[in-house]
Amino acid sequence: MTAEGLDAALGAAYLMTDRAFVRLDGDPKKRLVVRLEPKASGAAAEALEELAESFRRELATQKVRWSIARANLPIREHIAEHALRLAAQPETPSAAAPKADDLTEEQKREIDRLIAEVEAEIAQMSAKKAPEAKRIAATWEQAAAEKTEQK
Amino acid sequence: MSRLTVLPPELARSARPAALGDINFRDMGSWFLATNDWGQHLMLSREDFQKVAEGRVNREEPLWSELQRKGFLREYLDFDALARLKLKKEAFQRQPGPSLHMLVVTLRCNQKCHYCHSSVVDPSRTDTDMDLETAQRAVDFIFSTPNPTLCLEFQGGEPLLNWPVVKFITKYAQAKAKLESRRLIVALVSNFTLMSEEKLDFLNERYVSLCTSLDGPAEVHDKNRPFLGGGQAQEKVVSWLKRIRARCEAVGDKRLYLPGALMTTTRFSFPHSRGIVDLYAELGLDQIFVRPLSPIGYAKRVWSDIGYAPQEFIEFYEKTLDYILELNRRGTPIMERTALIYLTKILKGEDPGFMDLRSPAGAVLGCLAYNYDGGIFVSDEGRMVAHQGDMIFKVGDVRDDWESVLSHPTTRACVASSILDNQPMCSQCAYKPYCGVCPVFHYETQHNVFGQMPSSAWCGAHMGLFDVIFRKLRDPQARAIFDRWMERDQCRWQESEAK
Numbered sequence: 001m002t003a004e005g006l007d008a009a010l011g012a013a014y015l016m017t018d019r020a021f022v023r024l025d026g027d028p029k030k031r032l033v034v035r036l037e038p039k040a041s042g043a044a045a046e047a048l049e050e051l052a053e054s055f056r057r058e059l060a061t062q063k064v065r066w067s068i069a070r071a072n073l074p075i076r077e078h079i080a081e082h083a084l085r086l087a088a089q090p091e092t093p094s095a096a097a098p099k100a101d102d103l104t105e106e107q108k109r110e111i112d113r114l115i116a117e118v119e120a121e122i123a124q125m126s127a128k129k130a131p132e133a134k135r136i137a138a139t140w141e142q143a144a145a146e147k148t149e150q151k
Numbered sequence: 152m153s154r155l156t157v158l159p160p161e162l163a164r165s166a167r168p169a170a171l172g173d174i175n176f177r178d179m180g181s182w183f184l185a186t187n188d189w190g191q192h193l194m195l196s197r198e199d200f201q202k203v204a205e206g207r208v209n210r211e212e213p214l215w216s217e218l219q220r221k222g223f224l225r226e227y228l229d230f231d232a233l234a235r236l237k238l239k240k241e242a243f244q245r246q247p248g249p250s251l252h253m254l255v256v257t258l259r260c261n262q263k264c265h266y267c268h269s270s271v272v273d274p275s276r277t278d279t280d281m282d283l284e285t286a287q288r289a290v291d292f293i294f295s296t297p298n299p300t301l302c303l304e305f306q307g308g309e310p311l312l313n314w315p316v317v318k319f320i321t322k323y324a325q326a327k328a329k330l331e332s333r334r335l336i337v338a339l340v341s342n343f344t345l346m347s348e349e350k351l352d353f354l355n356e357r358y359v360s361l362c363t364s365l366d367g368p369a370e371v372h373d374k375n376r377p378f379l380g381g382g383q384a385q386e387k388v389v390s391w392l393k394r395i396r397a398r399c400e401a402v403g404d405k406r407l408y409l410p411g412a413l414m415t416t417t418r419f420s421f422p423h424s425r426g427i428v429d430l431y432a433e434l435g436l437d438q439i440f441v442r443p444l445s446p447i448g449y450a451k452r453v454w455s456d457i458g459y460a461p462q463e464f465i466e467f468y469e470k471t472l473d474y475i476l477e478l479n480r481r482g483t484p485i486m487e488r489t490a491l492i493y494l495t496k497i498l499k500g501e502d503p504g505f506m507d508l509r510s511p512a513g514a515v516l517g518c519l520a521y522n523y524d525g526g527i528f529v530s531d532e533g534r535m536v537a538h539q540g541d542m543i544f545k546v547g548d549v550r551d552d553w554e555s556v557l558s559h560p561t562t563r564a565c566v567a568s569s570i571l572d573n574q575p576m577c578s579q580c581a582y583k584p585y586c587g588v589c590p591v592f593h594y595e596t597q598h599n600v601f602g603q604m605p606s607s608a609w610c611g612a613h614m615g616l617f618d619v620i621f622r623k624l625r626d627p628q629a630r631a632i633f634d635r636w637m638e639r640d641q642c643r644w645q646e647s648e649a650k
Binding site: 010011014015016017018054057058060061063064065067068069071072075076078079080082083086087117 | 152153155157158160163164166168169171172173174175188189204225228230231233234235237238241245322575576578579603605606
């Protein structure tokens with residue numbers, strides 16, 4: 001048996017796995033014995049013959065699919081390599097992040113302001129106690145309103 | 152016959168594979184579909200396919216030119232053009248890191264949805280809220296990943312239950328994005344039932360994209376997504392969708408995102424396809440996303456009540472898509488998102504950014520999910536598996552560095568198992584150039600990350616969806632509508648890029 005024949009037999013066996021347990025025996029270089037056992041219990045003789053016929057058709061198609069795949073593998077690899085070479089070429093200015101040094105003074109000031117604001121908020125929120133379990137279903141606004149009322 | 156389909160016996164004997172270029176084929180009944188590694192496709196009559204398979208197409212025939220142009224003739228390949236097509240189709244592989252970062256700021260939720268993937272907890276469980284330190288570290292970690300464009304998506308639970316942290320992360324991330332000149336999109340996925348004008352002020356001021364869950368008319372939505380302790384959720388969702396949309400339109404600021412909605416299909420949805428689409432159209436939503444439900448997390452436990460076989464979903468999908476096309480013909484231009492994703496791949500040869508349909512999958516390379524406690528997972532589905540007690544898809548913590556997450560054994564296993572050329576059936580499938588597999592789905596349903604495609608529900612659903620889309624592409628009226636959708640979607644993305 002050729003390597004292509006073995007791949008085709010394994011491929012056909014795999015495709016049967018939704019319907020049958022497939023056992024492959026024998027010498028892959030000479031002759032393979034395929035045993036199909038339907039997954040559905042109590043299959044009639046006709047169903048078994050149908051299963052065998054199904055395997056034969058899968059096998060015939062697998063031989064074609066594997067022949068195409070083998071013949072075209074070097075071409076697919078060549079095109080993939082060519083694509084990688086194209087990808088490695090320098091691109092037009094990309095969206096890569098410029099360094100902070102590239103920012104204007106005005107931008108830097110605004111960022112400092114935002115970060116300070118966030119840090120202040122963290123400090124403020126960290127100081128808060130966790131809400132009581134019974135009030136947790138309340139929305140943020142409801143909780144805030146309740147606090148205002150308490151004051 | 153397997154799902155992959157077989158050749159007629161006489162053609163299997165007469166085919167001349169040695170003369171054929173790279174080609175995967177599929178018997179579609181009255182015609183054959185042929186595709187190749189570079190994303191090109193041909194829809195051929197059975198006679199033409201036989202001529203192609205037997206190497207009998209003459210150079211004078213128009214079919215020969217088409218075969219040559221699309222890279223199906225081995226002796227006449229334009230290597231440079233095909234390499235460029237491959238690069239365009241797989242552009243996501245050149246992204247230096249994940250772009251989508253899903254932040255679970257709390258597991259708490261005020262709804263108890265039948266299918267909830269997120270496996271939420273009761274609103275009293277504040278111990279499942281992300282704290283500020285973890286939030287800050289999560290943002291720092293996200294900004295340590297190298298993609299120049301970042302999308303932060305708040306998820307839950309219901310993220311509005313941990314509003315202070317949503318606010319903090321938004322502000323902190325936007326400040327960091329400005330500092331590093333990186334493009335940042337912030338998105339909130341919420342059930343909207345805890346929305347308020349004040350929250351909306353903040354979200355609009357910060358140009359946060361808003362999306363909710365809307366499963367359809369009240370009889371479907373409220374059955375799928377009941378409030379804890381009862382009550383009608385759909386009315387609130389619809390009301391907020393209208394209010395948010397009205398505010399966006401009143402302000403007229405093009406940087407604001409119109410609110411979107413996601414629909415989850417359960418068995419309860421099946422009798423309501425028209426009602427669901429009509430509601431979306433009535434609300435002015437420009438698209439509806441008809442997606443199959445996955446038996447992951449909580450949904451796995453209730454699958455016998457709400458789940459379905461892939462074929463049942465495909466029938467529902469086709470019926471719904473037919474109705475959407477009918478509405479389009481009558482002048483209502485609503486689009487269907489699954490079709491748009493598939494069409495972008497098939498007709499434009501581009502990646503629409505949908506993580507589930509990539510080879511390798513989007514896990515870690517395209518997206519990461521952050522749990523409330525700082526755990527990092529390959530995807531949100533991976534996080535849901537962890538919630539069932541299995542931490543297999545955890546790849547790190549916000550206190551770790553990006554390199555350790557990228558090189559984590561689980562990351563590598565997810566990548567290896569989701570490359571379609573590594574999958575015996577996928578590597579021969581006509582849908583290989585456009586499809587993808589999800590390691591988490593197969594781990595959950597078939598107990599290994601590779602899965603077994605002949606009996607995979609994932610494969611069954613996506614193969615069925617591709618069948619529907621390719622069949623519709625043969626219908627000139629449907630094709631014209633699809634072309635209009637693609638044009639509109641392109642404009643939408645260009646507007647989004649400009650924001």
